[in-house]
């Protein structure tokens with residue numbers, strides 16, 4: 274990390290800088306309002322786990338924040354800037370500071386892992402091939418894949434390797450904020466725990482801020498600093514695991530104090 278970045282991280286204001294701030298966000302399809310005046314903040318360096326019953330709008334929120342869906346009203350500030358008030362050049366510069374891992378990885382099947390990781394580099398940067406190859410090599414190592422994975426196609430990878438390759442692509446441009454959509458879905462418990470450890474390690478070493486949509490209680494209990502629960506078209510409650518356990522909302526209670534959650538808490542004790 275550069276000296277400037279290290280100095281910045283030591284600034285007491287740094288950790289409490291909101292890297293994502295959503296205010297009064299309303300999103301809908303026709304007469305169906307999915308999010309209604311929703312508010313949310315994510316602070317620098319934290320891993321925020323986002324949960325909610327199926328169909329409550331977790332993907333819609335993530336896609337709206339990433340400008341893949343249009344909002345009806347409200348403001349979205351990312352890294353201190355509001356998209357709506359930015360020039361196209363500044364928007365592109367901002368997009369480069371965001372990384373996204375879509376559910377199921379969404380790698381290009383006709384490209385090798387190396388070529389997949391180089392897609393954002395080709396889109397946003399003008400680098401010589403040798404440098405892009407070196408950068409891809411570093412990202413592959415960073416996410417814990419063997420060097421040989423570089424030449425493999427997605428169809429030749431296991432589920433866990435696909436997630437890691439997709440994460441390497443999300444990290445291609447050294448983003449400040451990464452969005453992970455169900456990163457551990459489809460992985461066995463050991464693969465999921467390893468992926469969680471990787472996310473925590475990257476947060477600690479790279480100073481990443483992580484927005485993670487997940488149904489995985491293990492992830493929520495083990496790596497998330499804060500949890501936000503989506504329900505009734507808003508963030509119903511946000512806070513630590515302890516805050517979730519103390520919350521009296523029936524859905525939150527059944528989710529965080531149900532049988533599965535209790536067995537995880539017991540194992541951790």
Ligand SMILES: Nc1ncnc2c1ncn2[C@@H]1O[C@H](COP(=O)(O)OP(=O)(O)OP(=O)(O)O)[C@@H](O)[C@H]1O
Nearest residue numbers: 302305307325326327328329330331332333334503
């Ligand atoms: N493109 C679309 N057109 C119309 N309705 C949509 C569209 N995308 C999502 N919706 C609706 O928005 C609501 C929220 O969907 P969303 O996919 O965000 O839920 P989710 O919380 O991510 O669910 P899950 O946990 O099952 O993935 C659903 O009622 C869905 O049918």
